[in-house]
Amino acid sequence: MINIGALVVLFAFLFLSCAYAQDTTTLVPAIITFGDSAVDVGNNDYLPTLFKADYPxxxxxxxxxxxxxxxxxxxxATDFTxxxxxFKTYAPAYLSPQASGKNLLIGANFASAASGYDENAATLNHAIPLSQQLSYFKEYQGKLAKVAxxxxxxxxIKDALYVLSAGSSDFVQNYYVxxxxxxxxxxxxxxxxxxxxxxxxxxxxYGLGARRLGVTSLPPLGCLPAARTIFGFHENGCVSRINTDAQGFNKKLNxxxxxxxxQLPGLKIAIFDIYKPLYDLVQSPSKSGRQYFDLN
Structure with a gap:
């Protein structure tokens, strides 16, 4: 999943835009990220939530x-991108002590595990709702202006690459349960x-200045270990009805x-289809040189 996501992000935006024309070796000046656990780089470590990744x-x-x-x-995926x-270093988690000074010049990460498009679910999970992630982004802009x-x-802000990954938690950790x-x-x-x-x-x-946005589709949710364990019952392999729901969502998203x-002049938006390549890997792991592939 990581390599696929990174390549899709990279090549989509190389086709969409030209290189960042300033004194830098990076193709964009900054990467600014919103979303859930797929792109959270540590914000949840600073929240009173059960959804943390601060242990082996x-x-x-x-x-x-x-x-x-x-x-x-x-x-x-965002690291590989x-x-x-x-980039030689990664944009810091916005709630971390590293999100200060010159570190802000390469962007910031506002993502929070267990967040998603459903604000109520994010609040119940003690994650950062997308509305609050946007509020932090406004705050970041003020800090960035003081530094740069x-x-x-x-x-x-205008030339940065924006990444949004959400939706999985809305279904797996909210709707289905x-x-x-x-x-x-x-x-x-x-x-x-x-x-x-x-x-x-x-x-x-867009109103806050973003012009280049990459959005991930839902993966084959029915192939997630949690979905197979909780909802698979006697079904072998992936849970087909949940995968069907994910495909329906992806169609609406596109x-x-x-x-x-x-509607929005100057906006360049790309939906990165991670469903098909991940589903193919689960069904035929040998094609990627693996004997087994898990979406965990």
């Missing part, structure tokens, strides 16, 4: 072999609600993105 084996394959707050043994775009000066800060929702709304209705929240978020982010690009 998390981080065992990272540079210092210590937990970093990433929900991963090593690097995330930063590497390939020429107003003119350079405005240039960084919450009878107050799944007994009232069908998966299709809930998907429509989430995509509406996505559109509102993008419009707000339509919404196309509409937003028409």
């Amino acid at each position: 084996p998390y981080g065992r394959d990272f540079a210092n072999h210590q937990p970093t707050g990433r929900f991963c043994n090593g690097k995330l 930063a590497d390939t775009l020429g 000066g107003s003119k350079k800060a405005a240039s960084i 919450n009878p107050w929702i799944n007994k009232v709304y069908s998966p299709d209705q809930y998907s429509s609600y989430l995509v509406g929240e996505f559109s509102s978020f993008v419009k707000d982010l 339509s919404a993105a196309a509409s937003l690009q028409k």
Whole structure:
């Protein structure tokens, strides 16, 4: 998942735009990230939440072999993307002490595990809702202007690469386990609600200066170990009905993105389809040189 996500992010934006034309070796001045556990680099370490990655084996394959707050043994897709775009260090988790001074020049990460498009679910999980992530982004802009000066800060905000990864927690940790929702709304209705929240978020982010945005689709949720364990019953392999829900959401997401690009002048938005490559890996791991592939 990590390598696929990184390559999709990289090549999509190389096609969408030219290199960042300043005294730098990076192709964009900064990477600014919003979303959930797929891209959280440690914000949840500073929250009173159960969703943390501050203990082994998390981080065992990272540079210092210590937990970093990433929900991963090593690097995330956004880390590989930063590497390939020429960055020598990674944008810090905004709630961490590292998010200060010149470290802010290369961006910031506002993502929070167990967050998503559904604000209520994020609040219940004691994660950072997307609305609060946007508030932190506004705060970041003020700090950036003090460090870089107003003119350079405005240039960084305009030319930065923005990444949004959300939706998985909304379904797996909220919809499917919450009878107050799944007994009232069908998966299709809930998907429509989430995509509406996505559109509102993008419009707000655009209003704050973002112009190049990469958004991940949902992965094959029915292939996640948790989904297979809790909802698989006697079904072998992935849970087909949950994968169908993910595909339905992705279709709505693509339509919404196309509409937003028409509505908002200058916006370049790409939906990165991680569903198909990940599903193919689960079904045929030997094609990637593996005997087994798990989405955990």
